[in-house]
Amino acid sequence: MKKILFAIGFLLISTAELAAQSLSEIINQKETILVDVRTPEEFAQGNVKNSINIPITELENNLSKLEGKKNVVVFCKAGIRAAKAEKILKDKKIKNVYNGKTWENVKSLVKTNLDNSENYKSEKPHFNVLRDTEKIKQVAVSLGKNGV
Secondary structure, three states, X not given: OHHHHHHHHHHHXXXXXXXXXXXXXXXXXXXXXXXXXXXXXXXXXXXXOOOEEOOHHHHHHHHHHOOOOOEEEEEEOOOHHHHHHHHHHHHOOOOOEEEEEEHHHHHHHOOOOOOOOOOOOOOOOEEEEEEEOOOOEEEEEEOOOOOO
């Protein structure tokens, strides 16, 4: 019985990790539009870089901004409005709508360039020291324009 419960638990955790990984990949695609459905006041207090603010009360009046987009990720403060927004958009035939749940969740999944720019000094590897303390040395490495 313990083995069965362990297997079920493992599958649930694996599925959750896969879903989070897939959402991360979707969020970081250039064609994805990130839609924060909180109020403008909430949005002003903190938001996800490159997201747009369409409060849920105005969502149906702004469908033209979302039609034809490859992916749309909606999110809010606690996930409740995001779930409602996802349903509204899917009911209105907007394709590839994903629920990012909270703005903090989406923000944590957005990949950021630690140096805030892509600087290729040459075709050879290059690195910048981001933080240098007694215990930690954090660097950003660039492998050149065609580096892998």
